[in-house]
Amino acid sequence: DAMVIQNPRYQVTQFGKPVTLSCSQTLNHNVMYWYQQKSSQAPKLLFHYYDKDFNNEADTPDNFQSRRPNTSFCFLDIRSPGLGDAAMYLCATSGTGRWETQYFGPGTRLLVL
Amino acid sequence: AQKVTQAQTEISVVEKEDVTLDCVYETRDTTYYLFWYKQPPSGELVFLIRRNSFDEQNEISGRYSWNFQKSTSSFNFTITASQVVDSAVYFCALSEGSNTGNQFYFGTGTSLTVIP
Numbered sequence: 270d271a272m273v274i275q276n277p278r279y280q281v282t283q284f285g286k287p288v289t290l291s292c293s294q295t296l297n298h299n300v301m302y303w304y305q306q307k308s309s310q311a312p313k314l315l316f317h318y319y320d321k322d323f324n325n326e327a328d329t330p331d332n333f334q335s336r337r338p339n340t341s342f343c344f345l346d347i348r349s350p351g352l353g354d355a356a357m358y359l360c361a362t363s364g365t366g367r368w369e370t371q372y373f374g375p376g377t378r379l380l381v382l
Numbered sequence: 383a384q385k386v387t388q389a390q391t392e393i394s395v396v397e398k399e400d401v402t403l404d405c406v407y408e409t410r411d412t413t414y415y416l417f418w419y420k421q422p423p424s425g426e427l428v429f430l431i432r433r434n435s436f437d438e439q440n441e442i443s444g445r446y447s448w449n450f451q452k453s454t455s456s457f458n459f460t461i462t463a464s465q466v467v468d469s470a471v472y473f474c475a476l477s478e479g480s481n482t483g484n485q486f487y488f489g490t491g492t493s494l495t496v497i498p
Binding site: 309310311312314357359361367368370371372373374375376378 | 415417419424425426427428429432434473477478485486488489490491493
């Protein structure tokens with residue numbers, strides 16, 4: 270089945286220790302997104318890629334970076350995680366039209382010690 | 383201003399009861415798209431339905447139905463004969479035709495608990 274895969278499902282890191290979350294998709298979608306979701310809140314868009322074009326949300330901290338080496342893969346790098354970065358990180362993909370549905374992966378739950 | 387409002391933060395119902403989740407949106411665009419997602423405790427956002435602004439027909443899918451009313455800017459979701467497996471957080475989302483990107487505006491979600 271075509272899908273969005275995220276690894277790992279759970280990630281524990283230490284305060285200030287860089288961490289990378291990964292996302293892959295078999296849907297062949299051009300657009301990929303990273304969201305941060307904290308408890309009892311809606312997902313918050315961090316950035317998205319139109320193919321290789323990177324689009325950063327204005328309020329996304331510099332501590333968050335992303336890479337998309339090819340159509341299928343996208344990475345979220347947190348350079349120096351703080352306690353406030355503990356959250357669920359959701360990857361999503363869609364086609365390029367504004368009517369397109371976004372399909373989400375299962376998420377990576379990040380814990381910062 | 384909040385573009386998507388889900389006024390109900392938490393709802394509890396007894397199994398087999400019907401329940402309606404409210405969604406009110408705000409946009410100046412004439413072309414827009416509305417979505418509902420389900421987020422069970424496992425965390426994955428599961429797509430339920432998409433509606434475009436030109437299609438006001440209500441839709442039924444099994445025990446799920448959606449009532450789209452442009453006159454009141456609402457896109458409400460009803461679960462008939464609720465089951466324990468329906469317990470989840472439900473998000474309503476809006477995508478505007480004027481978006482420069484594929485940005486979704488999510489509501490704050492409604493947490494539904496179905497009590498056996």
